[in-house]
Amino acid sequence: MKSLAVRRHDRRAPIVLLALALVATGGLYAVLAAPSRADAAPLPGQADTTTGQKLFEANCATCHGMGAVGTAIAPSLVGVGAAAVDFQVGTGRMPMTVSGPQAQAKPVQFTQTQISQLAAYVASLGPGPQIPTADMVDPSKGDPATGMAVFRTNCAMCHNAVGAGGSLTEGKFAPNLWHTTPTHIYEAMLTGPQSMPVFNDANITPQEKRDVIAFIKQQGGTQPGGLDLGALGPVSEGLWAWVVGLGLLIGAAVWIGAKSS
Amino acid sequence: MSTTNPTAPTGKAAAATADWLDQRTGVGVAVKGLARKLFPEHWSFMLGEIALYSFITLLISGTFLTMFFVPSADEVTYTGPWTALQGTTMSAAFASTLKLSFEVRGGLLMRQVHHWAALIFLAAIVTHMMRVFFTGAFRKPREINWVIGFVLLTLGLAAGFSGYSLPDDVLSGNGLRITDGLIRGIPIIGTYLSYFVFGGQFPGTAIIPRLFTVHVLLVPGLILALVGLHLALVFLQKHTQFPGSGRTNGNVVGYPLFPVYTAKAGGFFFVVFGVIALMAATMQINPVWNYGPYDPAPVSAGAQPDWYMLFLEGALRLMPGQAEVVFGSYTVPFNVLIPGLVVPLLLLGPLAVYPFVEAYATGDKREHHLLDRPRNAPFRTAYGMSILAEFFVLVLAGSNDLIATHFHLSLNDITWTLRFAFFIVPGIVFVLTRRVCLALQRKDREVVLHGHESGRIVRFASGEYVEVHTPLDEHERWIRVQHEPVRPIRIAPAEDSRGVRRPHYRSDVRRQRLSRLFFETRVEPVTPAEYAAAQEHRAIATGPGDAGHEQIVAGTGDHASRS
Known part of the structure; x- marks a missing residue:
C-alpha cells in the first residue's frame, strides 16, 4: 500500500x-x-441536410439552440423555411456580429453552397416558404405600373416612395432596396425579416411580387432631371438649395460687391 | 486714314430718340433723377436682390408652366411614356405635370427652374431679413417697410405652399391632408372651415382649381404690388449704409444708379438666373413620377414639406400626442393646435412687431440711416439668434427620420432630445450671443484705447519690458467709436415736487422695465475723454520721442468731438 x-x-x-x-x-x-x-456522397438532399446541420451547429446553434428550437436571445427557426435562411444568411445579416436594434447587412459569411445546405437543414425541421425560382423573380416578366401601385400602398411608408429606405422606431430602419437582388426582395416579402411584416401570397400574389420587383429594379439608376440627391425628398432638396444655390449666390454677391471697393 | 467713328451716328440716333421721347413724355426729368440716385455699396445689400431676381425667374418659368398645366381633378388614365405609371388612374393635374416633365420640350427643365427658384426665393427672403434685422435697418423711418417685408415673407410661404400642392402627387397630397387636419383642429368652426376650403369632404375636386387661382393670380399679384411698394419706399427713404469715415446719418456714400448699379444689378440678375438654371439642369427636384398620383391611403417614408414649411412639420413631430383633450362630446386637439398655430405665432409674431417694440424700449424718436454693427446691439442680436436657433431645432425635428437613418441614431432619442432642445437651446443661444457681442465690444474698446498688439517686445534701459501696440488709423478707430450708447430710459418720479401723483407713472415703469431688459447690460463706446486719458498714459509710459506717440496725436482731431 x-x-x-x-x-x-x-x-x-x-x-x-x-x-x-x-x-x-x-x-x-x-x-x-x-x-x-x-x-x-449519398443522396444529395440528405447530404445537404447533414452538412447543413453541422454548419448550423457550428455557427448558429449558440443563439438559436441545438435543433434550431430557439433560446432566450434568438427565435426558433422551426418552420421559417428555406427562404428565410437564404435571405438572412445570403444578405450577410446572419450570423449577427453584435446584438443591436436590428441585424445589419454585411459581407456574406458563407458560400452559396453552404447557404443552401443551411437552408436545406432548416427547411427539414418544419414546412415553410421555399426559395423562389429564377422565373418567379424575373423583373422583365413583371409590370412596373402595377408594381408601383402595390409598392405605394404596402411598402413606401417604410422604404420611401422609390425604395431609398427610411427610419423606424428605436434605431430600427427599413433599408434601401436598390442593390438588393430580386430573389432576396421576394424572400423578404415572403418571410418578413426583422421589423418587416409578412406579405404572404394571399396578401400580395406571386405575380404582384414580381411586379414590385420590376418596379424596384427601375429605381436608383439614371433619373430624368439630373442628380437624384439621394431620392430623399424635400429635405435634401432644401439643403442643396441653401448650400449650393444660396451659397453660390452669396459668393457672387460678395464678388460683385468687392469689385469696386 | 479714314475716320469712321462708329459711336457718333449711334450716339446721335440715341440722342434723337431720347429727345423725341422726352418732348412727348417729359421722361428726361425722371431719368435725370434716377440716374443720379446714389446707393451705398455692400455685398449684404444684394441679398434682397437675390429674392427679387428669383421672383422674376419664378414669374417667367411659371408663365411657361401655365401653358401646359391643367388645373383639374378630372380622372384620366395615363398613357404617356413613363412605364411605371402606364394605365394608372390619376387626376388631369397630375397627368399634365407628367406630360410637362416627359413630353413637353424643355418642360422638365422649366418645372425644375420654377421649383429651385421657389426654394431660393424664400431662402433669399430669410437671409435678407436677417441682414435687415441684425443691422437694425428697420428703425425709424423704415418700420413700415419691415412690416411690408414680413407680409412678403408670409405671401412667399403661401405661394410656395399653394404651388407645391398643385401637381396632385402623393407627397403634396399628404401636405394638404395635414393642412386639412390643422383647419379641422380649430375649435367650433374647424369642420365647417374645412368643408368651406375644400368645397366638401377632403380631398374633393375643388381644391386643385382653387389653389391654382391662389397660386397664379392672387398671391403673385399681391407679391408684385408689395414688392413695388417695398422698392419705392427704399427709393424714397434712401438706402441705409454701414458706418464708416465720411458716412453720416445725413448723407449717402455710394455710386450712382446709372451706370454702376444698372450694370451691377442687371448683371446680378443673370447670375441669379444662371445659378438657378444650372441647378435645374443638373439636380432633380420634386420627381412627382416617383410619388405617384394622390390617393389618401398611402404615405411614404420621408414625407416632408419644402424647407420653408419644415419648421411646422418639426413642431408637429415634436408635440406629444397626449395633448388631445375631450370636453363632453367635443375634442380639442391641442396636439395639433399648439404646433400648428401657437408655435408659428410665437416665433413669427414678435418678429413682425419687433421694430415697434424696440422703439418703445429705446424711446428714440429720431431717424436712423446708419446701420448698427450687430455687436453694438447685443439684445437684438441675441434675440434674433435665439429665434433662428429655435427654427433650426424645429427644422431638425422635421427631418428626424433622415437624421436617424443617416447617423444611425434612434428616432425616439432624437425626438426626445429635440423636445428638450426646443425649450433650452434658444436660452443658451441668447446668453452666448449676448456675451459674444459684449466681449467684441470690450475688444473694440481695448483696441481703440491701446491699439493692436504688434508682438514686438521692447526692453527699456531700466530693464522694463513692454509690448509695442500699433495704434489704429483714424478710419479703423471711427468705426469702433462712432455709435451712440443706448441706455435704459429714465422716467420721472411717481409724484411731483408738490406730492401730486403723476398720471401714466405705472405704464412708464413697465416701459422702463422692458428698456432695462434690453439695455441694462451694455458696454459703452470709448469717449473722447477716455481716449485722451489713454493717450496721456501712453505718452508718459513710452516717453517723448517715441514714434507711436506721434502717430496717435496725428489721428485724434476730428473724431474727438463726435462721440
Whole structure:
C-alpha cells in the first residue's frame, strides 16, 4: 500500500495521464469520424441536410439552440423555411456580429453552397416558404405600373416612395432596396425579416411580387432631371438649395460687391 | 486714314430718340433723377436682390408652366411614356405635370427652374431679413417697410405652399391632408372651415382649381404690388449704409444708379438666373413620377414639406400626442393646435412687431440711416439668434427620420432630445450671443484705447519690458467709436415736487422695465475723454520721442468731438 501511494505522488504522473487522455481522445475521434468520411456522397438532399446541420451547429446553434428550437436571445427557426435562411444568411445579416436594434447587412459569411445546405437543414425541421425560382423573380416578366401601385400602398411608408429606405422606431430602419437582388426582395416579402411584416401570397400574389420587383429594379439608376440627391425628398432638396444655390449666390454677391471697393 | 467713328451716328440716333421721347413724355426729368440716385455699396445689400431676381425667374418659368398645366381633378388614365405609371388612374393635374416633365420640350427643365427658384426665393427672403434685422435697418423711418417685408415673407410661404400642392402627387397630397387636419383642429368652426376650403369632404375636386387661382393670380399679384411698394419706399427713404469715415446719418456714400448699379444689378440678375438654371439642369427636384398620383391611403417614408414649411412639420413631430383633450362630446386637439398655430405665432409674431417694440424700449424718436454693427446691439442680436436657433431645432425635428437613418441614431432619442432642445437651446443661444457681442465690444474698446498688439517686445534701459501696440488709423478707430450708447430710459418720479401723483407713472415703469431688459447690460463706446486719458498714459509710459506717440496725436482731431 505504501509503495503504491509513493508512486502515485510521482511528479511525472500528470504528464503520463495527459498523454493517455490525448491518445484516448484522438483514438476515439478516429474511430467515430471514420464512418462519416467513408460514405461522403449519398443522396444529395440528405447530404445537404447533414452538412447543413453541422454548419448550423457550428455557427448558429449558440443563439438559436441545438435543433434550431430557439433560446432566450434568438427565435426558433422551426418552420421559417428555406427562404428565410437564404435571405438572412445570403444578405450577410446572419450570423449577427453584435446584438443591436436590428441585424445589419454585411459581407456574406458563407458560400452559396453552404447557404443552401443551411437552408436545406432548416427547411427539414418544419414546412415553410421555399426559395423562389429564377422565373418567379424575373423583373422583365413583371409590370412596373402595377408594381408601383402595390409598392405605394404596402411598402413606401417604410422604404420611401422609390425604395431609398427610411427610419423606424428605436434605431430600427427599413433599408434601401436598390442593390438588393430580386430573389432576396421576394424572400423578404415572403418571410418578413426583422421589423418587416409578412406579405404572404394571399396578401400580395406571386405575380404582384414580381411586379414590385420590376418596379424596384427601375429605381436608383439614371433619373430624368439630373442628380437624384439621394431620392430623399424635400429635405435634401432644401439643403442643396441653401448650400449650393444660396451659397453660390452669396459668393457672387460678395464678388460683385468687392469689385469696386 | 479714314475716320469712321462708329459711336457718333449711334450716339446721335440715341440722342434723337431720347429727345423725341422726352418732348412727348417729359421722361428726361425722371431719368435725370434716377440716374443720379446714389446707393451705398455692400455685398449684404444684394441679398434682397437675390429674392427679387428669383421672383422674376419664378414669374417667367411659371408663365411657361401655365401653358401646359391643367388645373383639374378630372380622372384620366395615363398613357404617356413613363412605364411605371402606364394605365394608372390619376387626376388631369397630375397627368399634365407628367406630360410637362416627359413630353413637353424643355418642360422638365422649366418645372425644375420654377421649383429651385421657389426654394431660393424664400431662402433669399430669410437671409435678407436677417441682414435687415441684425443691422437694425428697420428703425425709424423704415418700420413700415419691415412690416411690408414680413407680409412678403408670409405671401412667399403661401405661394410656395399653394404651388407645391398643385401637381396632385402623393407627397403634396399628404401636405394638404395635414393642412386639412390643422383647419379641422380649430375649435367650433374647424369642420365647417374645412368643408368651406375644400368645397366638401377632403380631398374633393375643388381644391386643385382653387389653389391654382391662389397660386397664379392672387398671391403673385399681391407679391408684385408689395414688392413695388417695398422698392419705392427704399427709393424714397434712401438706402441705409454701414458706418464708416465720411458716412453720416445725413448723407449717402455710394455710386450712382446709372451706370454702376444698372450694370451691377442687371448683371446680378443673370447670375441669379444662371445659378438657378444650372441647378435645374443638373439636380432633380420634386420627381412627382416617383410619388405617384394622390390617393389618401398611402404615405411614404420621408414625407416632408419644402424647407420653408419644415419648421411646422418639426413642431408637429415634436408635440406629444397626449395633448388631445375631450370636453363632453367635443375634442380639442391641442396636439395639433399648439404646433400648428401657437408655435408659428410665437416665433413669427414678435418678429413682425419687433421694430415697434424696440422703439418703445429705446424711446428714440429720431431717424436712423446708419446701420448698427450687430455687436453694438447685443439684445437684438441675441434675440434674433435665439429665434433662428429655435427654427433650426424645429427644422431638425422635421427631418428626424433622415437624421436617424443617416447617423444611425434612434428616432425616439432624437425626438426626445429635440423636445428638450426646443425649450433650452434658444436660452443658451441668447446668453452666448449676448456675451459674444459684449466681449467684441470690450475688444473694440481695448483696441481703440491701446491699439493692436504688434508682438514686438521692447526692453527699456531700466530693464522694463513692454509690448509695442500699433495704434489704429483714424478710419479703423471711427468705426469702433462712432455709435451712440443706448441706455435704459429714465422716467420721472411717481409724484411731483408738490406730492401730486403723476398720471401714466405705472405704464412708464413697465416701459422702463422692458428698456432695462434690453439695455441694462451694455458696454459703452470709448469717449473722447477716455481716449485722451489713454493717450496721456501712453505718452508718459513710452516717453517723448517715441514714434507711436506721434502717430496717435496725428489721428485724434476730428473724431474727438463726435462721440
